[in-house]
Amino acid sequence: MIPKTTASAAATRPTMIEFREVQKYYGDYHALRGITATIRAGEFFSLLGPSGCGKTTLLRTIAGFEDISSGAVLIDGKDMSNVPANRRPTNMVFQSYAIFPHLSVAENVGFGLRRDPRSKAEKAKAVEEALEMVGLKGYGPRAAHAMSGGQRQRVALARALILKPKVLLLDEPMSALDKKIREQMQVELMKLQRELGITFVLVTHDQEEALIMSDRIAVMFDGEIAQLADPETLYRHPDSRRVADFIGVMNFLPATVTGESGAGVSLDVAGLGRLDVAPDQVAATRTGGEPAVGFRPETLTLLYEGQPAAAHEAAGIIDEVVYYGDMTYYDVRLDGVDKPVRISMRNVFGRPVLDVGTRTRIGWAPGALVLFR
Amino acid sequence: MAGPVKTRWTRTEAFNGYLMISPTLIYALLMLAAPLVMIVAYSFFKDGYLTVIHEFTTENYVQAWSDPIFRAILLRSVWVSVLVTAVTVGLAFPVAYFISFVLPAQKKSLWLFLITIPFWTSYLIRVFQWKVILSYNGVINSVLTGLGIVDHPLQMLNSVGAIAVTLAHSYAPFAILPIFVSLEKIDRSFLEAGQDLGESRFMTFWRVTLPLAMPGVIGAVMIVFIPTIGDYVTPELIGGGKLPMVANMIQQNMLKIDNKPLGSAIAVSAMLVVAAIALLFLMLNRRFLRGPKG
Numbered sequence: 001m002i003p004k005t006t007a008s009a010a011a012t013r014p015t016m017i018e019f020r021e022v023q024k025y026y027g028d029y030h031a032l033r034g035i036t037a038t039i040r041a042g043e044f045f046s047l048l049g050p051s052g053c054g055k056t057t058l059l060r061t062i063a064g065f066e067d068i069s070s071g072a073v074l075i076d077g078k079d080m081s082n083v084p085a086n087r088r089p090t091n092m093v094f095q096s097y098a099i100f101p102h103l104s105v106a107e108n109v110g111f112g113l114r115r116d117p118r119s120k121a122e123k124a125k126a127v128e129e130a131l132e133m134v135g136l137k138g139y140g141p142r143a144a145h146a147m148s149g150g151q152r153q154r155v156a157l158a159r160a161l162i163l164k165p166k167v168l169l170l171d172e173p174m175s176a177l178d179k180k181i182r183e184q185m186q187v188e189l190m191k192l193q194r195e196l197g198i199t200f201v202l203v204t205h206d207q208e209e210a211l212i213m214s215d216r217i218a219v220m221f222d223g224e225i226a227q228l229a230d231p232e233t234l235y236r237h238p239d240s241r242r243v244a245d246f247i248g249v250m251n252f253l254p255a256t257v258t259g260e261s262g263a264g265v266s267l268d269v270a271g272l273g274r275l276d277v278a279p280d281q282v283a284a285t286r287t288g289g290e291p292a293v294g295f296r297p298e299t300l301t302l303l304y305e306g307q308p309a310a311a312h313e314a315a316g317i318i319d320e321v322v323y324y325g326d327m328t329y330y331d332v333r334l335d336g337v338d339k340p341v342r343i344s345m346r347n348v349f350g351r352p353v354l355d356v357g358t359r360t361r362i363g364w365a366p367g368a369l370v371l372f373r
Numbered sequence: 374m375a376g377p378v379k380t381r382w383t384r385t386e387a388f389n390g391y392l393m394i395s396p397t398l399i400y401a402l403l404m405l406a407a408p409l410v411m412i413v414a415y416s417f418f419k420d421g422y423l424t425v426i427h428e429f430t431t432e433n434y435v436q437a438w439s440d441p442i443f444r445a446i447l448l449r450s451v452w453v454s455v456l457v458t459a460v461t462v463g464l465a466f467p468v469a470y471f472i473s474f475v476l477p478a479q480k481k482s483l484w485l486f487l488i489t490i491p492f493w494t495s496y497l498i499r500v501f502q503w504k505v506i507l508s509y510n511g512v513i514n515s516v517l518t519g520l521g522i523v524d525h526p527l528q529m530l531n532s533v534g535a536i537a538v539t540l541a542h543s544y545a546p547f548a549i550l551p552i553f554v555s556l557e558k559i560d561r562s563f564l565e566a567g568q569d570l571g572e573s574r575f576m577t578f579w580r581v582t583l584p585l586a587m588p589g590v591i592g593a594v595m596i597v598f599i600p601t602i603g604d605y606v607t608p609e610l611i612g613g614g615k616l617p618m619v620a621n622m623i624q625q626n627m628l629k630i631d632n633k634p635l636g637s638a639i640a641v642s643a644m645l646v647v648a649a650i651a652l653l654f655l656m657l658n659r660r661f662l663r664g665p666k667g
Contacts, residue, residue: 063569065568065569084568084573085565085568085569086569086570086571086572087571091569092565092566094565096560096562098562098563098565098566100563100566100581100585102584102585102661111570111580112570112571114571114572114576114580115571160570163570163571
């Protein structure tokens with residue numbers, strides 16, 4: 001994995017985009033419910049959420065394609081209320097790429113240079129450089145509609161970046177690509193972003209993609225930002241059960257609160273027994289539902305016969321085995337719990353994959369638990 | 374039944390294809406190709422009094438093209454058709470644009486339906502209505518004199534302008550529909566992309582919408598231009614017979630003067646002129662017509 005910018009370096013950066021209480025109604029439908037957030041300069045920022053959560057609408061308010069009902073969107077300190085899309089310092093890579101079919105690749109990339117004062121030859125050189133940057137050197141004279149999906153995306157990227165925008169907006173750019181090309185593009189986009197230092201705002205419904213690429217992620221549900229944090233915080237310390245459920249796999253076990261003090265919360269958890277969690281293991285958002293502890297599949301370990309006992313152990317029966325090659329997922333029904341929990345184990349040479357129905361022990365660490373209530 | 378597997382020809386896809394188009398094909402051969410061949414053949418025959426002498430000659434073409442009246446009428450026909458085409462397509466584009474880009478999706482079919490309403494009455498009646506509207510004692514003149522805007526009724530009939538207005542109205546739906554179809558096919562994200570790349574709405578229209586709508590515009594031009602040049606009814610009724618177009622001249626030679634070879638030569642000449650103009654127009658616009666395989 002390519003190391004991302006460290007959190008401390010990112011925090012000192014100036015603000016590039018600021019949302020102030022942004023509201024958006026489509027008739028009676030409340031699409032954006034008071035979004036307040038800032039995106040920092042040079043940051044790779046993702047808007048993540050299920051379809052219909054308002055992430056694309058929010059992106060389009062930056063581009064200027066969507067009027068907001070109230071509130072303000074500021075780019076580089078300037079209020080964009082009366083600035084039309086064609087005068088904003090942003091450029092967009094559309095979900096459909098929107099490559100003009102009547103123009104060649106070079107004409108597409110050079111589309112935005114019409115009023116550029118440079119000479120024709122200089123512009124042609126800039127187009128060639130932009131194409132080279134996205135790995136399409138020499139493709140200029142080709143017909144745009146003859147390009148493949150991945151190539152179209154590169155054309156769209158070159159066409160946007162040639163204008164040196166302050167912010168590059170990406171609307172689900174990878175959703176139409178197949179897995180291999182998508183993974184390749186993810187890495188290339190991250191490299192490009194770091195080299196250029198431009199603020200990237202990515203809209204995606206793919207939590208994995210958001211985790212891989214972003215410096216920070218805003219998780220959105222129902223027109224609101226549920227949590228805004230860096231990928232690791234989102235993964236390890238989700239604010240709510242909904243965020244936890246949306247990002248990665250999270251197991252939940254019902255819990256009863258038996259005591260609470262400044263040092264943490266004492267719990268009685270089904271299948272795991274009595275335990276204590278520290279204050280930073282308690283999810284910030286209280287939803288008022290039945291308390292539950294959540295944990296990721298990789299925080300549990302399947303203990304093989306003969307392995308020494310772990311500090312914390314539970315027993316259960318293997319309910320389902322999903323073999324992934326490098327990994328195996330085990331769904332284990334813990335004693336006293338109906339719903340199985342998912343455990344992921346790296347497959348190591350010489351260690352057999354266990355069968356369904358096998359009685360097993362699992363080891364767990366109390367520090368990896370998150371309490372939702 | 375055992376034996377070599379042999380598909381009978383009547384079961385093949387090709388046969389079915391021919392079967393399906395055969396009524397149209399037979400009709401086209403009998404009603405279009407055969408008369409056309411006959412007209413071309415007649416144009417090279419000699420004219421006898423009340424008969425046609427079946428001897429090859431090019432005299433009819435010489436006679437037609439050396440006749441200044443024929444040249445003037447042909448020129449007028451071309452001029453009227455160009456004018457009608459320009460007016461019709463020019464007015465059809467905003468209508469098609471409005472239906473495609475401004476109206477909400479659920480209202481589009483209603484509007485297209487409304488546009489076809491003029492077709493519920495016969496062509497002849499529609500042309501005659503314009504005579505009522507434009508005549509000396511007609512609707513427009515009554516209003517203008519009644520309001521005291523003009524002292525004397527305007528002479529509007531029997532003019533190229535009146536012919537153009539009438540034909541433009543008749544052919545409007547033929548122009549609106551192909552332009553509408555090509556506008557509908559334009560991905561709306563292209564327009565956003567145009568603005569995103571720094572162009573105003575107008576420049577986006579000029580650089581993106583219009584070039585992408587050109588196949589429809591070219592189709593509309595063809596559909597309007599080709600039939601109007603041969604229109605017969607409108608010059609007769611609206612032009613009062615004083616501004617004959619080439620179709621009126623053909624009719625006169627064929628039926629009144631009974632010079633079928635000359636009439637045929639004029640018809641073939643007019644056809645070739647139309648074909649030449651149409652091909653030239655297509656040539657000039659060929660960059661808009663490249664298919665998606667380019």
